[in-house]
Amino acid sequence: MGKLKNGILGGVSGKVGTVTCYCLNGQEIVRSNGKNNNPPTIKQLNNYQQMEVISEFFNGMKPILKAGFGHEAIGTIKNYHNLAIEYNKPNALKGYFPDVEIDYPKIVISAGHLSLAFNPTVEMVAEGLKFNWEVQHNIPQENTDRVMLLAYAPNSKDMSFNNSGAQRIEGCDILKIPSSMKNEPLEVYMSFVSDDRLSASNSQYLGLITVL
Structure with missing residues (x-):
């Protein structure tokens, strides 16, 4: 009613x-309000599974997605979660029903026009994962951008992230990894978001790493 x-x-x-x-x-x-009493087609089942797989992957990432896509939703009828799905569902999945799965190197956790990290690397340290990038002194207007870091464990579906880390000018940051995620392969991503959260960079995939 x-x-x-x-x-x-x-x-x-x-x-x-x-x-x-x-x-x-x-x-x-x-x-x-659509109504369809026909059994779903294979194409529909594939679409349903795609939505299920990508939604499950993003479950628990609200702070990351809000920082990475929130600015793109301003002035539209969409929200940050809608946009994250729109970016990733067509591009970051592989396989076909019933075998749809995440294509981790293609996942995007933020999108925008800020500069990418220059020569980013990640390495194991005692506290977890240390991210490094070369500071570019020709973009002083982006010095205060904050790094955003994500490590995702495909086997357990656990994750560790920081949606407001070190400033771009600092050139490094450490993402703490809980003991429950150690000795497990981790898919690793980074990006930058402006301090006012009104812009972001495209995210970068840094590979698969295991923290011992």
């Missing part, structure tokens, strides 16, 4: 006949 939010002249919220009305990011949205 739909409701008039502000009287007869106000907007409608809820289900009205064959459509559903709701407000998203300040805009009124109307969508049809």
Whole structure:
């Protein structure tokens, strides 16, 4: 049942006949209520599994995705999670139903126009993973950008991340890895986000590493 939010002249919220009305990011949205009693096709099953796989991967990454895609959602009816799915579902999956899986080197955890890390590397240290990058002195306007780091364990689906790490000008940062993730292969990513969270760089995949 739909409701008039502000009287007869106000907007409608809820289900009205064959459509559903709701407000998203300040805009009124109307969508049809589809009904299909036919069994799903293989193409549909593949799409369902793609959504399931990519959504499961991003589960628990809200701070990362909000920092990496939130700025892209400003002024649109989309949110950071929608955009993360849009970037990754067509490009970062491999296989076909029932064998869809993540293509880890192609995963994107942020997108934007800030400069990429120059010659980034990652190495094991006592505390976890040390990320290094060369400081570029010709982009002083980006000195205060914050590094964003992610290590994801495909086997256990555990993760460690920092969505607001060291400043770009510092040239390095350490991501602590809990004992539960040690001796396990980790897929590693980094990117930069501006201090005001209004812009970001494209993320970079730094490879597969095992912390002993």
